[in-house]
Amino acid sequence: MYGLCDCNNFFVSCERLFRPDLVRQPVVVLSNNDGCVIARSNEAKALGIAMGVPFYQIQSLVQRNGVVVFSANHELYGDISRRVMATLRSLVPGTEIYSIDEAFFELDGIDGSPDLFGHRIGRTIRRDTGIPVSIGIAPTKTLAKVASKLAKRYPRLEGCCYMHRPEDVRKVLARFPIHDIWGIGRRYGRMFDTMRITTALEFVGLPEEWVRRRMGIAGVRTWHELQGEACIPFGEMAPRRQQITVSRSFPRELFALDELEPVVAQFAASCAEKLRGEGSLCREVRAFICTNPHREEAPQRQETGLVLRADPTDSTLELVRQARAALRQIYRPGFGYKRAGVLLSDIVPAAECQHSLFASVSDRTRNERLMKTLDRVNRTFGRGTLVVAAQGTEPFRTQQGHLGRRYTTQWDELPVVKAE
DNA sequence: TCTGGGGTCCTAGGACCC
DNA sequence: TCTGGGGTCCTAGGACCC
Numbered sequence: 001m002y003g004l005c006d007c008n009n010f011f012v013s014c015e016r017l018f019r020p021d022l023v024r025q026p027v028v029v030l031s032n033n034d035g036c037v038i039a040r041s042n043e044a045k046a047l048g049i050a051m052g053v054p055f056y057q058i059q060s061l062v063q064r065n066g067v068v069v070f071s072a073n074h075e076l077y078g079d080i081s082r083r084v085m086a087t088l089r090s091l092v093p094g095t096e097i098y099s100i101d102e103a104f105f106e107l108d109g110i111d112g113s114p115d116l117f118g119h120r121i122g123r124t125i126r127r128d129t130g131i132p133v134s135i136g137i138a139p140t141k142t143l144a145k146v147a148s149k150l151a152k153r154y155p156r157l158e159g160c161c162y163m164h165r166p167e168d169v170r171k172v173l174a175r176f177p178i179h180d181i182w183g184i185g186r187r188y189g190r191m192f193d194t195m196r197i198t199t200a201l202e203f204v205g206l207p208e209e210w211v212r213r214r215m216g217i218a219g220v221r222t223w224h225e226l227q228g229e230a231c232i233p234f235g236e237m238a239p240r241r242q243q244i245t246v247s248r249s250f251p252r253e254l255f256a257l258d259e260l261e262p263v264v265a266q267f268a269a270s271c272a273e274k275l276r277g278e279g280s281l282c283r284e285v286r287a288f289i290c291t292n293p294h295r296e297e298a299p300q301r302q303e304t305g306l307v308l309r310a311d312p313t314d315s316t317l318e319l320v321r322q323a324r325a326a327l328r329q330i331y332r333p334g335f336g337y338k339r340a341g342v343l344l345s346d347i348v349p350a351a352e353c354q355h356s357l358f359a360s361v362s363d364r365t366r367n368e369r370l371m372k373t374l375d376r377v378n379r380t381f382g383r384g385t386l387v388v389a390a391q392g393t394e395p396f397r398t399q400q401g402h403l404g405r406r407y408t409t410q411w412d413e414l415p416v417v418k419a420e
Numbered sequence: 421t422c423t424g425g426g427g428t429c430c431t432a433g434g435a436c437c438c
Numbered sequence: 439t440c441t442g443g444g445g446t447c448c449t450a451g452g453a454c455c456c
Contacts, residue, residue, distance in 0.1 A: 031424035031425075038424070057422085098455090099427095099456045182455080185455080186453095188453080215453090217429090217430070218453075242427090243426090244426090245426055245427075246425090247424095248424085249424065293423090339424095341425090398424095
């Protein structure tokens with residue numbers, strides 16, 4: 001059996017934690033630059049606010065209905081996520097963190113019925129963190145996802161759905177929309193629409209060979225998983241990341257290389273910090289820039305520049321230099337750039353790295369000490385305290401007109417229980 | 421006026437190897 | 439006249455996830 005623990009409307013639930021006055025209110029959380037809706041309370045969903053809709057398109061709806069709006073506050077969400085995951089970990093034999101608001105868990109060797117066990121997990125997380133969750137338990141990961149959605153949908157299940165008997169699974173799949181199955185995205189969804197296939201059970205009724213031809217091996221896996229044959233194993237250890245990206249859209253278009261360079265340098269520095277956080281080194285540095293694809297009348301351009309290193313590194317100095325070199329390869333004047341980013345790849349663990357024969361060992365140890373100090377200074381005194389000159393003096397900011405407080409990670413933003 | 425960000429995996433085709 | 443066979447690696451593009 002596989003369990004899935006899924007936080008309900010996670011970002012909204014985080015914002016509500018210290019604002020109980022928002023509990024029955026419609027609430028939405030926006031993406032960077034206050035661009036799109038990325039989380040909605042049930043009340044906001046009921047108003048017809050869709051996932052991913054551009055904020056400007058719902059402005060009047062928001063005003064008419066008194067929808068409470070927040071800019072994304074990832075520092076808060078990350079901290080609350082760690083608390084939820086830690087609580088879950090203390091209750092189950094093993095966990096696999098799948099995303100900021102979801103984790104699979106094992107049930108091997110638990111006492112009593114999985115159903116009671118699941119309900120206890122839900123109640124405990126709610127009590128200890130304040131975050132409501134939905135629990136699904138089933139013979140495969142894909143079915144556990146289905147079960148957690150049922151737990152969310154039907155209040156009488158009280159937050160947990162245990163689904164295991166084949167005849168029960170069949171009954172559920174007969175009414176479950178194929179669009180909502182894990183692994184079926186927009187593209188396959190449209191394909192099934194044209195075939196008049198609407199339920200998961202109809203999909204399961206297709207011949208395996210057809211599924212393989214049209215959807216590849218991933219589709220076949222989904223097809224088996226829905227029939228109770230587990231194909232996606234439990235993975236407790238997060239595999240080392242294969243790439244690290246930092247990219248942002250800009251509040252306005254940038255035209256000049258002078259404006260892009262410090263921004264790209266900052267993205268590279270963030271990438272380097274993440275890289276060191278994983279204990280890794282990298283050999284490939286890419287920088288990319290693109291114009292605004294929504295402005296169809298404007299000249300469009302989208303390019304990626306690549307710099308390869310002979311010797312893998314985690315040095316902010318080196319990676320910033322190479323990201324700027326990659327940017328200069330691709331930059332052309334006369335375009336309004338709306339988004340840029342830096343991507344690190346060919347990532348290797350620092351401990352097992354084969355260095356170049358000609359690389360200097362003393363340079364490497366000096367870099368290690370320098371980076372350790374850089375990270376310590378920035379951890380102690382705040383991000384951006386110590387930067388490479390190429391990053392400039394102006395930290396990159398996105399538009400955040402509705403930012404809430406970082407209640408749990410900043411001393412001066414702690415919730416006030418009683419004012420003096 | 422205003423449209424996010426960070427990932428993974430699979431597949432097909434071409435270059436290249438012996 | 440007749441022109442092999444079996445591989446690997448890399449990349450771009452497309453699908454998916456949250």
